[in-house]
Amino acid sequence: MRGNVLLRYSLPLLIVLPIGFLFLYPQLIQCIRVSQSANFRPLTGMPTVYVHQAATSQQHKQLRQHVRTAQLRIKRFWGAQRGGAILIYCPQQADYEQYCAGGEGAGCSLGMPWGDSYLVLGPDGNNADVIAHELCHDELFTRLGWWRVKRQIPQWFNEGLALMVDYRFSNPTIWEHPDSSSRNRSEWPETRSMHIRPRPMLKLSELETTHDFFGNNPTHTMLAYQTAADEVARWLAKVGRAGVPALSNAIANGNDFSNVYHRLEREKKSRL
Structure with a gap:
């Protein structure tokens, strides 16, 4: 009987919580759907890096170099890179604001309770320092999980x-x-x-x-x-x-x- 009661109330809660989470943070919906957006495409050779179509060929080249530099820095700092966040580059502020709440700063990190994470780069985010900063957040998130990071760190x-x-x-x-x-x-x-x-x-x-x-x-x-x-x-x-x-x-x-x-x-x- 007790098991039935727990199932009766916990199952709807498990369904409602993710929906409510997305409702409170609409930018997450944009991030989740980035692979389906006509405005973004994967960076050549980096399938987890999405670039807005407004980016120039020079920005594509710079981003590829900066991501590699940042990834190597994370590997040296942590000993290995375990994070697998989706990286989203928005060279224009208006697009950045749709993917990062408030549109402040050069970049931001968005982590999901169920494990997915997104790193959004704004117009000033196409450099190794910003990317390494956000990747470090993702590395901690990946190693400890959303709950531990929010509750213990x-x-x-x-x-x-x-x-x-x-x-x-x-x-x-x-x-x-x-x-x-x-x-x-x-x-x-x-x-x-x-x-x-x-x-x-x-x-x-x-x-x-x-x-x-x-x-x-x-x-x-x-x-x-x-x-x-x-x-x-x-x-x-x-x-x-x-x-x-x-x-x-x-x-x-x-x-x-x-x-x-x-x-x-x-x-x-x-x-x-």
């Missing part, structure tokens, strides 16, 4: 980690020698990741959720990025690049984020 870590492979805002020598797409080392700031007027840093406890991180104002968001980048850079300098997959593996096995995060740092200190 603080937003400051998710964003701070992505900034470590985004050389617009971080120094790659924290974890690797600069790759061929990198600028001269002297151009990277040695102490601060973000070029904004110094202000009191935010507390990590104030940046736990997506709303905490992005839901205030542009100045707050920039400070949030700075705080996240500084903290993850500090942690990464202590634990080394191997700490990233070690942490994700431990969380995937059921361990608490905060416990693993601090334990890896303590273990590294004890070996020095």
Whole structure:
């Protein structure tokens, strides 16, 4: 009897939740249907990369190079690339807004509870740094799943980690020698990741959720990025690049984020 009751109420819920999710985020419907859109076509040699027909041949060439550079960067940072997100490039702002809520920034990541994920690039997103940033979000999503990322991973870590492979805002020598797409080392700031007027840093406890991180104002968001980048850079300098997959593996096995995060740092200190 109890089993029948659970089936009676849980089955409709399983049907309604995905529909409601799509209703709240119409951009996801656009992403899901991108392969059927007359305005997009796969990038030659990269079947999971869709390019709007407005893109020029030069933009096609640049995108292919930037995707390859970003993928190699992710493989070095994580040890391997497991993510398989669909990448959507919109060279015009009007199209970008249809696939990324608000149309802000150079790119955005959209993950589904059932596992699919989409990385949308706007007019300023055709570069290796933006693509690597979004691919890093997808890698964490792929390794831990939507539920764990939403419920267990603080937003400051998710964003701070992505900034470590985004050389617009971080120094790659924290974890690797600069790759061929990198600028001269002297151009990277040695102490601060973000070029904004110094202000009191935010507390990590104030940046736990997506709303905490992005839901205030542009100045707050920039400070949030700075705080996240500084903290993850500090942690990464202590634990080394191997700490990233070690942490994700431990969380995937059921361990608490905060416990693993601090334990890896303590273990590294004890070996020095």
